[in-house]
Amino acid sequence: MTYCLLRSKTAVAASLLWLLGGCAVGPDFHHPADMKAERYTEKPMPNVMPQADGISQQLSPETRIPREWWKIFHSPALDALVRNALNGSPTLDAARATLIQAREDLASETGYELPQVDLSTTAQRQRFTNAGFGGNAPPNIFNLYNASVKVSYGIDIFGGLRRQIESQKAQVEYENYQYQGASLALSANVVTAAVTEASLRGQIKATKEIIASEEKQVDIVEHQLALGGVAKSDLLLQEGQLAQSRASLPPLEKSLSQVRHQLAVYVGKTPMDAKLPEIELDELRLPENLPLSLPSELARQRPDIRAADALLHEASAQVGVATANLYPQISLSANLGSQSNAFPNLFTGRTGIWSISGNLLQPIFHGGSLNAKKKSAVAAYDKALAQYRVTVLQSFQNVADVLRALESDAATLNARTDAESSSREALDLVRKQFGLGAANYLSLLAAERQYQQNRIGVIEARASRMTDSAALFQALGGGWWNEDKNGEASND
Numbered sequence: 001m002t003y004c005l006l007r008s009k010t011a012v013a014a015s016l017l018w019l020l021g022g023c024a025v026g027p028d029f030h031h032p033a034d035m036k037a038e039r040y041t042e043k044p045m046p047n048v049m050p051q052a053d054g055i056s057q058q059l060s061p062e063t064r065i066p067r068e069w070w071k072i073f074h075s076p077a078l079d080a081l082v083r084n085a086l087n088g089s090p091t092l093d094a095a096r097a098t099l100i101q102a103r104e105d106l107a108s109e110t111g112y113e114l115p116q117v118d119l120s121t122t123a124q125r126q127r128f129t130n131a132g133f134g135g136n137a138p139p140n141i142f143n144l145y146n147a148s149v150k151v152s153y154g155i156d157i158f159g160g161l162r163r164q165i166e167s168q169k170a171q172v173e174y175e176n177y178q179y180q181g182a183s184l185a186l187s188a189n190v191v192t193a194a195v196t197e198a199s200l201r202g203q204i205k206a207t208k209e210i211i212a213s214e215e216k217q218v219d220i221v222e223h224q225l226a227l228g229g230v231a232k233s234d235l236l237l238q239e240g241q242l243a244q245s246r247a248s249l250p251p252l253e254k255s256l257s258q259v260r261h262q263l264a265v266y267v268g269k270t271p272m273d274a275k276l277p278e279i280e281l282d283e284l285r286l287p288e289n290l291p292l293s294l295p296s297e298l299a300r301q302r303p304d305i306r307a308a309d310a311l312l313h314e315a316s317a318q319v320g321v322a323t324a325n326l327y328p329q330i331s332l333s334a335n336l337g338s339q340s341n342a343f344p345n346l347f348t349g350r351t352g353i354w355s356i357s358g359n360l361l362q363p364i365f366h367g368g369s370l371n372a373k374k375k376s377a378v379a380a381y382d383k384a385l386a387q388y389r390v391t392v393l394q395s396f397q398n399v400a401d402v403l404r405a406l407e408s409d410a411a412t413l414n415a416r417t418d419a420e421s422s423s424r425e426a427l428d429l430v431r432k433q434f435g436l437g438a439a440n441y442l443s444l445l446a447a448e449r450q451y452q453q454n455r456i457g458v459i460e461a462r463a464s465r466m467t468d469s470a471a472l473f474q475a476l477g478g479g480w481w482n483e484d485k486n487g488e489a490s491n492d
Contacts, residue, residue: 024324025320026316026322027319027320027381029166031309032309034299035298035299037295040295040396041400041403041404050410050411052410052411052413052417052465053286053417055286056410057290058288059292061291063291063292064482065293065473065477065478065479065482066479067480068479069187069479070190070470073470075194075285077278078191081263081266081279082190084267085268088267092179092182092183092186095175099172099178101175102174105168106171109164109168112154112161113162114153115152117149118150118152119147119148119150120148121147122146123143123145124143124144125141125143126142126143128140128142142341143341145340146337146339147337147338147347148335148336148337150333150334151333152331155330155331157327157328157330158324159320160320163318163321163324164321166313166320167318167321170317171310171314173306173310177304177306177307177310178303180303180480183480184480189266190266192471193259195284195463195470196259196467197256197260197279198279198281198463199281199459201278202280202281202459202462203252203456204256206452207245207248207252208249213448214245221441222235238441238445241449260276281463286465290406290472292403293476293477295396298392298395298396298477299395301476301477302395303478303480305388308384308391311384312381312384315383315385316381318381319381321377322377325363325370325373326374328361330358331358331359331361333357334356334357336352336354337352337354338352339351339353395475398475399476402468402475403472405464405471406465412464413458413461416458416460419454420454422454423454423455424451424455426447426450427447427448430444
């Protein structure tokens with residue numbers, strides 16, 4: 001930070017220098033240097049993720065992040081959900097109102113740079129007596145009318161007002177990035193909730209199919225028991241497995257209801273009035289081309305980093321404000337008006353009055369409070385700088401976590417798909433063996449249980465791949481800086 005130094009020996013000379021130079025005391029703000037890192041993760045990421053479910057995702061720095069990034073999932077229902085949330089969320093409305101408030105506060109601060117002009121008019125009726133001065137004259141009752149225009153102007157010699165306006169501009173920037181961050185978080189939350197809903201629907205459908213299959217198996221065992229082909233214990237084991245499968249259904253339905261209730265809040269509606277679409281996992285298309293911005297670009301893209309930078313700028317300007325309070329403050333004022341005891345004569349030539357005054361306020365002794373406030377402002381700047389660094393580091397961690405998650409998702413989906421395929425073949429084989437009397441019920445139940453777990457595991461793995469893909473767009477900033485409304489990535 002660079003400081004304008006006071007070189008003159010007298011207050012008058014200093015004032016002339018500041019007026020001519022237009023400089024403001026305190027630090028001139030400079031944005032922190034970008035994080036120097038070649039990559040986000042400890043070890044290099046592969047450009048192409050392992051293929052899973054017939055899709056291989058590719059990371060590309062050339063892939064442009066669209067502003068409406070959620071459209072890469074190619075789901076009209078999801079598009080409508082996000083659009084309704086952005087238009088109806090009270091959380092976003094609050095962020096928007098806060099931004100407008102900050103802009104108006106800036107306008108009010110900027111107005112003090114210009115001379116302040118006020119019109120004043122008074123009318124009074126007064127009774128005067130000179131008895132207090134020893135006179136014997138009768139009381140005199142008269143009217144007095146006054147109309148005047150006052151012009152006042154504070155000369156911002158040391159830049160305190162300019163630094164205050166600079167601080168308010170930084171506050172506007174902060175609220176703007178807070179709004180962009182709220183929009184990004186809302187859209188990402190809607191996408192995540194929608195994918196979770198689709199996953200739960202898939203799990204519920206699979207669980208119901210498993211229950212239906214086990215109900216048929218119970219009917220078969222009951223028939224075999226009636227013919228004396230199996231023991232009562234075999235029927236009890238099959239009924240226990242059916243009861244266990246049925247018990248897993250209500251928690252899934254409960255979670256589905258809660259997710260839809262949350263989606264209703266996101267769109268600014270009650271659950272009864274939301275009229276949300278029902279999204280299935282197969283309706284969502286996994287994006288094949290994923291953006292991967294350079295680490296040096298992350299600080300210019302993420303709203304939370306830009307917001308932290310704006311707070312740092314605001315803290316820097318407040319150091320200037322506190323510094324300017326240590327120096328003289330000069331203000332000028334002038335009054336021009338008319339005064340008369342008769343209203344018709346108020347604006348005649350002989351009733352004019354005027355005054356001009358100047359005021360110089362030089363702090364001399366305040367018990368050290370002004371210096372303490374400056375030191376406090378410097379400490380606040382140091383705090384803001386540390387918080388900025390934390391935000392940047394956490395952002396890099398966020399991107400790194402998502403990248404590794406995407407790599408893990410593909411491997412997990414492959415493993416669970418293989419497990420599902422193997423368990424399905426094993427279940428078919430055990431069922432045939434059981435029908436021939438070559439396998440017992442414990443083997444059949446174990447095979448059914450394993451297949452059920454693997455089938456639902458595949459659905460969860462597919463959903464996790466979707467949500468982590470959305471998380472990458474959020475971690476990279478969401479494309480809010482792109483003003484176009486194109487929902488497609490440039491090379492998608």
